Amino acid sequence: MAIENKPEEDFSTVIGLDDSLELSSHYDYDSAQPWIFKIIVIGDSNVGKTCLTCRFCGGTFLENPEATIGVDFRERSLELDGVNIKLQIWDTAGQERFRRSMVEHYYRSVHAVIFVYDVTSLASFESIPEWIDECSRHSVGWMVPRIMVGNKCDLKERREVSTSAAQCFADSYNYPLFETSAKDPAEKEHVDSIFLTLAYRLKSHKPMRLKQLSEGSSMQLWNQREQEPTMCQC
Ligand SMILES: Nc1nc2c(ncn2[C@@H]2O[C@H](COP(=O)(O)OP(=O)(O)OP(=O)(O)O)[C@@H](O)[C@H]2O)c(=O)[nH]1
Numbered sequence: 001m002a003i004e005n006k007p008e009e010d011f012s013t014v015i016g017l018d019d020s021l022e023l024s025s026h027y028d029y030d031s032a033q034p035w036i037f038k039i040i041v042i043g044d045s046n047v048g049k050t051c052l053t054c055r056f057c058g059g060t061f062l063e064n065p066e067a068t069i070g071v072d073f074r075e076r077s078l079e080l081d082g083v084n085i086k087l088q089i090w091d092t093a094g095q096e097r098f099r100r101s102m103v104e105h106y107y108r109s110v111h112a113v114i115f116v117y118d119v120t121s122l123a124s125f126e127s128i129p130e131w132i133d134e135c136s137r138h139s140v141g142w143m144v145p146r147i148m149v150g151n152k153c154d155l156k157e158r159r160e161v162s163t164s165a166a167q168c169f170a171d172s173y174n175y176p177l178f179e180t181s182a183k184d185p186a187e188k189e190h191v192d193s194i195f196l197t198l199a200y201r202l203k204s205h206k207p208m209r210l211k212q213l214s215e216g217s218s219m220q221l222w223n224q225r226e227q228e229p230t231m232c233q234c
């Protein structure tokens with residue numbers, strides 16, 4: 001399902017839709033019902049969040065995306081080791097004016113978070129701590145998996161963020177780091193692997209009922225330190 005940009009006055013409609021999806025989300029060992037995971041993609045405007053999610057969900061590069069307003073929903077179904085998994089990807093707006101009214105909804109009952117920066121924009125990389133803080137302020141449990149993605153690696157001549165600096169930062173938070181390009185067709189499988197990594201991690205831990213999630217307890221997902229990053233030695 002892809003729900004494209006909605007004008008601000010339509011946000012309630014979008015939320016209503018998502019709420020119904022959330023209510024249907026549960027882990028059911030006894031039926032063929034898919035396990036549904038909500039993944040939010042956040043980061044500065046223009047880093048390529050929409051293009052990455054379109055690449056994963058649609059397989060193609062979106063040539064001229066417009067700035068996301070509020071949130072766009074996309075999803076992709078997978079079968080992992082005989083288990084049906086549905087990833088609901090929340091492609092969020094990077095621009096403050098387009099996200100203000102939606103922020104609470106982004107983080108509600110989230111199962112995993114992807115922080116995206118643009119390797120050709122040092123500023124977008126330097127913003128990541130603010131996105132991490134926002135996540136914490138919205139009570140995303142430390143056990144909810146986070147990963148970092150440096151996008152636009154095809155623009156080699158314009159790179160401003162080195163792999164080593166990014167790796168050092170990611171290590172300090174114990175986040176896996178991926179560098180990729182939503183644009184380069186040769187990176188298509190790599191983009192898939194980012195989301196598949198999350199899907200495997202989410203599936204591999206004993207899931208609990210959504211009810212528990214919505215009550216504030218989180219799944220024990222992977223060993224992850226978030227609140228207190230270790231000092232980077234770079
Ligand atoms: N060269 C290159 N350009 C990219 C890549 N990914 C996205 N872009 C371009 O970067 C611009 C922004 O992409 P979006 O996906 O709209 O960025 P966004 O993070 O969703 O931006 P907001 O919706 O405003 O938060 C567009 O012009 C894309 O064509 C990439 O991997 N390589």
Ligand SMILES: [Mg+2]
Binds near residue numbers: 049091092093
């Ligand atoms: Mg976007």
